[in-house]
Amino acid sequence: MSRQPEEPIFNRIEELRTEKGLSRQQLADAVGVHYQTVGYLERGEYNPSLSLALKIAQKLGAEVSELFSLTPFRKAKSNA
Amino acid sequence: MPRRNKIYWFEGVTEKGVKSLLNDENSKFTWLRSQRNRRVLVVLMSLGLALIASGSYWTSFKKQLNLDSEMEIIVFSIVAIFVLFSVVGGYSFLRISVRGLADAPDELLDERQIQIRNTSFRYAYLVMGYLVLFLMLLVIAGPRLELLGTDGPDASFLLISVMFIFASLPSMILAWREKDI
Numbered sequence: 730m731s732r733q734p735e736e737p738i739f740n741r742i743e744e745l746r747t748e749k750g751l752s753r754q755q756l757a758d759a760v761g762v763h764y765q766t767v768g769y770l771e772r773g774e775y776n777p778s779l780s781l782a783l784k785i786a787q788k789l790g791a792e793v794s795e796l797f798s799l800t801p802f803r804k805a806k807s808n809a
Numbered sequence: 810m811p812r813r814n815k816i817y818w819f820e821g822v823t824e825k826g827v828k829s830l831l832n833d834e835n836s837k838f839t840w841l842r843s844q845r846n847r848r849v850l851v852v853l854m855s856l857g858l859a860l861i862a863s864g865s866y867w868t869s870f871k872k873q874l875n876l877d878s879e880m881e882i883i884v885f886s887i888v889a890i891f892v893l894f895s896v897v898g899g900y901s902f903l904r905i906s907v908r909g910l911a912d913a914p915d916e917l918l919d920e921r922q923i924q925i926r927n928t929s930f931r932y933a934y935l936v937m938g939y940l941v942l943f944l945m946l947l948v949i950a951g952p953r954l955e956l957l958g959t960d961g962p963d964a965s966f967l968l969i970s971v972m973f974i975f976a977s978l979p980s981m982i983l984a985w986r987e988k989d990i
Contacts, residue, residue, distance in 0.1 A: 762919035763831060765989055775921050 735776065739801050743771040745789040760784040817914045827917045830909040841906040847984035850903055854981060857896040858973055864889060864966030865954055896973060903980045907990050911979035925987060926979070932986075933978035940974065 746756050746767075753771075757764040760781060769775035770785070777785065786793045815824040833839065840846060867885060904912065910926050918926065944967075948954070954964035983990065 763922060766919050766921045768989065769921055775924075778920055781920060 736799065737773060738776050739798050740770065740773060741791075741796055741802055742767070742785060742789070745791055745796065746771075749789060751788075756785070756788060759788045820912050820914050822909060822912050822914070824917065827909050827913045830905060831913075831917070838902075838905045841902060842908075842990060844988055847906045847987075847990070850899060850906055851981045851985050854896065854899045854903060854977065857892055857899055858970045860888070860892045861896060861973070862967050862970035864892075865962055865964055866952065867966075868962050900973065900977050903977055903984060907980050907983040907987070910990070911983055925983065929979045929982040929986070932982045936978055936982075937975060940971070944971065 742756075746753070751759075753767040754764045757767045761784070762781065766775065770777055782793050782797060786796050789796065817823070841850070910918065910922055911929060913922075913926070915923055952962055954962050954967065
C-alpha cells in the first residue's frame with residue numbers, strides 16, 4: 730500500500746500564542762521543543778505528534794480541535 | 810552542585826556541545842546557517858573529498874604533468890596539506906552549520922529534529938550504497954591500487970576520502986535540504 734501525500738493541517742498556534750503574549754521561544758520552552766520547530770508548526774510545514782499537539786493546546790488554554798483543523802479556519806473578527 | 814557534562818561516546822558528542830550548537834550560544838557562526846552558505850559548504854566539501862580521493866591516482870597524474878622529483882614533492886605536499894586541512898575544517902563548519910543535528914542523540918532533540926535527522930540518514934544510506942557500488946567497479950575496472958604501497962598508486966587516499974564521506978554525508982544532506990536549521 731503506498732502512502733498518500735500528507736494532507737495539509739491548518740492551525741491557529743500563532744494567533745493564540747500572540748493572544749497569550751508568548752514568544753516562540755517561551756512556547757518552545759514550555760512544550761519542550763526548539764524555537765524553530767514552533768515556526769515550522771505555525772507555518773504548517775510540520776505536523777506535530779498527538780502528544781506535542783496536546784501540550785501546545787494545554788499551554789495555549791485551548792482544545793486541540795480549536796487549534797488544529799483539516800479545513801482552513803475562518804479569519805478572526807477584527808476589533809476595528 | 811553543577812550538573813556533569815554527559816558524554817555520548819557512541820555519537821562522539823557531549824551534552825554541553827550539542828546544547829550550545831542548538832541554542833545559538835555561539836553567534837560567531839550564525840552566517841553559516843543560511844541555506845545558500847550551507848550549500849556552498851557542501852559543494853566545497855565534495856570538491857575537497859574528490860581531491861583527496863584523487864591522491865590515490867597521483868602516480869598517473871604526475872606522469873602527465875612531467876614534473877621533476879623535487880617539484881613533484883613540493884606540489885604534492887602543498888596540495889595534500891591544503892586539501893586535508895580544508896576538509897577537516899570544512900567538516901567542523903558543516904557540523905556547526907547544521908547545529909550538530911546529525912550526530913546528536915535523540916534525547917537532546919525534539920520530534921521534528923529527530924524526523925529530519927532520520928530522513929537525512931536514510932538518504933545518506935542510499936548514497937553510500939551507490940558509492941560502495943562505484944568503488945567496487947573502480948576496484949574491478951580501474952587502475953590497480955595498493956594499500957600503503959610505496960611506489961604504486963596508494964589506496965589510502967581513497968579510503969580516507971570514503972571515511973570522511975561516510976562521516977559527513979548525513980550532515981551534508983541536512984545542510985543541503987533543510988530550509989531553516
